Structures are given as C-alpha cells and as structure tokens.
Amino acid sequence: xxxxxxxxxxxxxxxxxxxxxxxxxxxxxxxxxxxxxxxxxxxxxxxxxxxxxxxxxxxxxxxxxxxxxxxxxxxxxxxxxxxxxxxxxxxxxxxxxxxxxxxxxxxxxxxxxxxxxxxxxxxxxxxxxxxxxxxxxxxxxxxxxxxxxxxxxxxxxxxxxxxxxxxxxxxxxxxxxxxxxxxxxxxxxxxxxxxxxxxxxxxxxxxxxxxxxxxxxxxxxxxxxxxxxxxxxxxxxxxxxxxxxxxxxxxxxxxxxxxxxxxxxxxxxxxxxxxxxxxxxxxxxxxxxxxxxxxxxxxxx
Numbered sequence: 001x002x003x004x005x006x007x008x009x010x011x012x013x014x015x016x017x018x019x020x021x022x023x024x025x026x027x028x029x030x031x032x033x034x035x036x037x038x039x040x041x042x043x044x045x046x047x048x049x050x051x052x053x054x055x056x057x058x059x060x061x062x063x064x065x066x067x068x069x070x071x072x073x074x075x076x077x078x079x080x081x082x083x084x085x086x087x088x089x090x091x092x093x094x095x096x097x098x099x100x101x102x103x104x105x106x107x108x109x110x111x112x113x114x115x116x117x118x119x120x121x122x123x124x125x126x127x128x129x130x131x132x133x134x135x136x137x138x139x140x141x142x143x144x145x146x147x148x149x150x151x152x153x154x155x156x157x158x159x160x161x162x163x164x165x166x167x168x169x170x171x172x173x174x175x176x177x178x179x180x181x182x183x184x185x186x187x188x189x190x191x192x193x194x195x196x197x198x199x200x201x202x203x204x205x206x207x208x209x210x211x212x213x214x215x216x217x218x219x220x221x222x223x224x225x226x227x228x229x230x231x232x233x234x235x236x237x238x239x240x241x242x243x244x245x246x247x248x249x250x251x252x253x254x255x256x257x258x259x260x261x262x263x264x265x266x267x268x269x270x271x272x273x274x275x276x277x278x279x280x281x282x283x284x285x286x287x288x289x290x291x292x293x294x295x296x297x298x299x300x301x
Contacts, residue, residue: 009165054084063142147178154187169200181225198235268295
C-alpha cells in the first residue's frame with residue numbers, strides 16, 4: 001500500500017486479516033517486524049490510520065465485454081462515492097475501452113461525480129459494418145486497461161498526498177494498450193498508489209447461445225497488479241454483488257495501519273527496494289505493497 005519516500009521516513013499502509021478473512025484492528029508495533037531488502041528496519045511510528053486524506057481514481061471498463069454491466073456500475077459506484085468520501089477526500093473517474101477518457105477530474109462533489117458516472121457509455125472499437133468469418137474477430141478490438149492505469153497514476157495521482165487508490169472495475173481483459181501491465185504497475189508504485197481490482201465478468205458475453213467465445217477476462221493480471229501495490233482483488237458473482245464488493249472495499253480502507261521507518265539504505269538511486277512485513281502471529285495475513293522505488297523527489301515516472 002502507499003509508501004512515501006520524499007522524506008527520510010518510509011511510510012507503509014497495511015491491512016491485516018485473520019484466517020477467516022476478518023480484519024484485525026488491535027495490533028501494536030510489537031506484533032510485527034518490517035524488512036527492506038531482507039534487512040530488519042527500526043519502526044519509527046505505528047498507528048491505526050483511517051483519517052488520512054483519500055484520493056480515489058475510479059477506472060471503469062466500457063469495452064464490449066462490459067456492455068450489459070455499465071448501468072449496474074453507474075448505480076453501485078454512485079453509492080460507493082456517497083458513502084466513502086469525507087470532506088478532505090477527492091475522486092476522479094476514467095472510462096476505458098478502445099481509448100481512455102477522463103469523465104470527471106478530481107472533486108469532492110457528489111453531484112459532479114454522479115455526472116461523470118452518467119457519462120459511462122460503450123466504447124468498444126467495433127466498426128459494426130461487415131460481419132467477419134475469422135474466429136474471434138467479433139471480440140472487442142480495444143480495452144486499454146494498462147494504458148488507463150498508467151494515465152491515472154502519471155497524470156492525476158502523482159500530484160496528490162495521503163492515501164491514493166485506484167479502483168479498477170473490469171474483467172481484466174486488455175487489447176491494444178501500448179504499455180504492459182508491468183509498466184502500469186510500476187507507475188502506480190512510483191506514485192504510492194494502491195490498486196484494488198473488482199473482477200466483474202458478464203458470462204453472457206463470453207458464452208453465447210451455449211457456445212464459449214473463449215476467455216473470460218484475465219483475473220490473473222489483476223491479481224498481479226493488486227498484489228504488487230498492496231491491494232486486493234474482489235470478485236463479483238451471483239451471491240456477491242457489486243454493491244457488496246464496494247461495501248467490503250470501504251471497510252478495508254478503514255481498517256489500515258500506518259507503519260513508518262527510516263531506511264537503513266539512504267541512497268535515492270531509483271532502485272527497487274523490496275519491503276516485507278512479518279507478523280508474530282502466523283495465523284494472520286498482512287496485505288501491503290511488495291516494495292517501492294527509491295526515487296528522488298520530483299523525478300519523472
């Protein structure tokens with residue numbers, strides 16, 4: 001989760017769950033140790049952190065595979081913003097299909113965010129004129145997921161402070177991005193941003209008339225991006241609605257610990273530093289980003 005390296009202290013936001021998935025909210029700094037590149041670090045501060053300003057980038061897939069889900073996404077996301085945003089918090093909305101589009105810039109206004117959500121519409125890249133006999137040619141021509149993540153990090157979140165989060169609502173499929181998932185994830189890491197993925201698949205798109213069209217998005221790549229940045233993948237299904245997922249995401253954002261340490265390696269040479277948190281209670285599981293880039297303040301992403 002977010003790590004800030006502009007000053008001497010590296011700050012890590014982390015969530016801790018028990019083996020049943022429930023959040024643990026009563027830990028002290030004596031319950032864990034933090035390592036950088038395998039070397040034990042001295043914890044400078046440790047606290048429950050739920051009041052840091054929060055910046056949310058909502059990135060919504062509007063490619064052909066999501067056509068039947070867009071109206072549900074509008075309603076659930078509106079409710080999510082209403083419930084989660086406090087006075088000092090801000091959010092922005094980006095849609096992505098054949099290209100990415102900023103529907104609403106950073107704001108705390110529920111009215112403006114609703115107007116941005118109302119702008120969600122299909123953007124599939126289909127020509128729609130001549131049916132093709134080539135297998136798979138009628139699948140979506142463009143879903144620039146990775147480019148949208150990079151855009152959110154480099155154009156919006158890079159200038160913000162406090163907790164920075166991307167919420168990706170998508171089936172994880174990417175067709176046509178100029179960047180790889182690794183580059184997109186690196187941009188998120190360099191801007192101290194956490195990626196939470198909402199894996200949302202329309203089975204009717206991939207299984208038409210009893211025939212499989214192949215694939216069902218890519219949950220694996222969403223897990224990689226979320227794991228590296230300290231986030232989590234939530235999955236929508238018949239028993240677990242999008243509204244349920246957003247409720248759980250709110251709870252996670254309010255169940256975090258802030259851990260700060262002064263790294264023993266003080267060089268800001270741009271290298272990647274691996275960060276690991278070890279809990280004394282082996283039945284508990286910590287969720288935090290895997291590391292950070294030791295870049296100088298103001299460096300380009």
